[in-house]
Amino acid sequence: MVRTVAVITSIGVAASLAGCSATESNENEITFFANNTQDSYQKLIDGFEAANPGITIKFSTTNGAQAGYQQTLQTRISGGQLTDVFVAPPEQLNDLVKNNTVKDLTDEPFMADLNDTNKEQSSVDSKIYSMSVTSWTNAFAYNKDLLAKAGYDSIPETWDEFIEMLKALKDAGVEKPYLEPKAGLGAMVESWIGFDSSEASKSIDQQITDGDTTFKDTYGEYYAEWAKLFDTGVMGSEVTGLGDDQVRTEFAAGRLAVMPSGYWDVNTFNDAGLNYAFGRLPMLHKEDTPYAPGAADSGYAINSKISGKKLENAEKFLAYIASEEGLKNVQDGLGLIPATKNYTPEIDEHFSEPYELYLSTGNLYLNTLGWPTSGRSTLRAETFAQLQQVALGSETPDQAASNLDAKIKTLS
Template sequence: MQSRMNKAIVAALGAVALIVPMAACGSSSADSGNSLTVYSYYNKATMDPVVAAFEKANPDIKVQISYGQGDSEYNSTLQTRIAGNQAPDVFNLNGNNRADLMNNGAVADITGAGYLKGIDETYLTDYTKDGKIYGMPISGWLAGVVYNKDLLKEVGYDSVPDNLDDFAALAKKLKDKGITPFLENGQEMSGSLIGLLGSYYASTGTDGDKEIYAGKSTFADQWTKAFEAWNDGFIKSGALPQEATGLNADQVKQSFINGEAAMYRTGGWDVADIKAAGVNYGFSPFPAYPGSEPYVDGGADPAFAISAKTKHKDAAEKFLTFMNSEEGLELFTTAYGSASVSSNYTSDIDEQLKPLYDDYFFKGKFHWVSFEKGSTAMSAEVIAQQQGIQGGTTTPTDAAKNLDAKWSSVQ
């Protein structure tokens, strides 16, 4: 009889991906009256309740909001509007557009603004340049390892081990029972790899990514050991099967929900589906780099920013003030399924996920990679190198060197 592990891979690879065409949308800044143009990274379901409440609290301001359709489309449309002198009054900075927009003077300096009160500087760091703040994130995300408690119990475990050796031992026991140990989306940067990278940086006391961006270090110096640990703990151990290299997020989730995979990398965005499927689940951080402490993936969500050329500064500032109010935060984080990073509101977080926020995210034990240059090309290169390691065609040492070569090409 075919094992559950093989069924997970075969079923997932056989799934049909549905591609939904998405149209770009945008509107130009209005020059008259008290209208406010907002171009949102967040979708209509998330922002409509917020806008309605804002307009009710500010009846003299009419919000004209339009929405992006995914990271790439959002960023390209925003750049086009800014280049055409039709920048929205308020827009969002994210990991792939923030460096360019902060560097080219498109974003207003909001350093010292009263509406930033309650947001710890930890979450403002990504939206700060040369000591000046340009974006206001109000929520944060994290991802860790979600696990099926019943499947782990079958092999004698109550939770996911916090070190790589014991994690590899768990993976072997699961494999021996025909259960796929661990899966993750193979079409994006590996969350388990980046969790290990953050854990490695914690052991060195330095954010190696920032050293690379500043020209003070290299990927060979900073990433090789994390690549090696990932290769040993996840790949050579068989925890992350080679056959799963190309799986997408939905395929991975379905394997877990079907009881074919015991663990996978995800965050709060999948909790509703996991609950609906009746899975007895828990969350844990990623296993730690040897000699360090566990980390999760995470960071501040895309920040709200004001155009440097806005003609409606007062209205824009009122909008950001509302976003960081108790009412705005509750509406936004509830609709988006994220956690507030502002002391002005405490989000209601899933009880299984809450320990990861309390013990890791809110204590700064999280990491994610946001390249300051050539983000699209660099992300694609990381994916190519991790797939090479997973497939046995690339060594950790060569993978890091290849990232250095790509980094040089995008300068």
């Protein structure tokens, strides 16, 4: 999945304006800004309004849903247009707390059933500022009919075996064995780093941040493994121009054999009538414990500047989201997987393998969580930019990793 990020540069400039005009309207209207479409949130909105007669939700999002959400959130804060409730990306949480933009939710009753992992990701200095109720993991979506053309019925366990499968698919006449979107290049790299980090006293990315090692000395070898996709000709440089939707469309149309995806695509692929499943992300060695890119999802935050009836209604909304009914609506509408103590989600059978491998075990890894808090968005975007250069053949994997070392120095 592509989690588009944008650098936050000026939240502090006008954070004091965050509670102004947008939040001083009808006290029984909750303004809500989120990083997905209104259609995705409609079940949640309808359910809340039915359970709370007289209270309405005024929803807004960015054009293109997740694309540009963080930048738009920053702009709204700077312009005094922050909503009562909003989705708070973990990359921005430190800045939001520093500038007194989000309410402390630590002791709120609706936080009681959250998982510890979700609480930890939503915390700053041991206080919790957003309510994260779902978790995500990447996986490979694969077309069973196309894999069968090369004699395969699932994703192989190791990376070299996966490359061999893609070559076999191409030889069998599958024009598009595998594609990644331009803002999601290197889909497996975090899996490999996740396992290797689990064998160390602290994560590889934290070691980089602490100056114990470098991107060149760690990421360089992972990037070289990933570059085998181009060395063997099973994926071409055209991926540098492909967006999320374009790759998803190719898969849904039955033309693409394998793509990085996640539970959020289940409804789309089911509607397309595909014979498909989600499978593992191949590890470098057969004995490696399976890991996948993933983490707790962004949480729901309350504007710290609202008070009175506005605040009371905002808290009611978060309490509803955390209820069993609310969590079911979140799963059904947004395709996200609830990760709380009070709700056991029903998982679509297509996603059973990655759910058991990653979400049920907690074998998830997100590199940004080990990076400097003030530069996570910038560095994340830089990884994709560097891998685009590798895909185009203008940089070697080692050069791309070295350029990340140069970038992180500018963030300290």
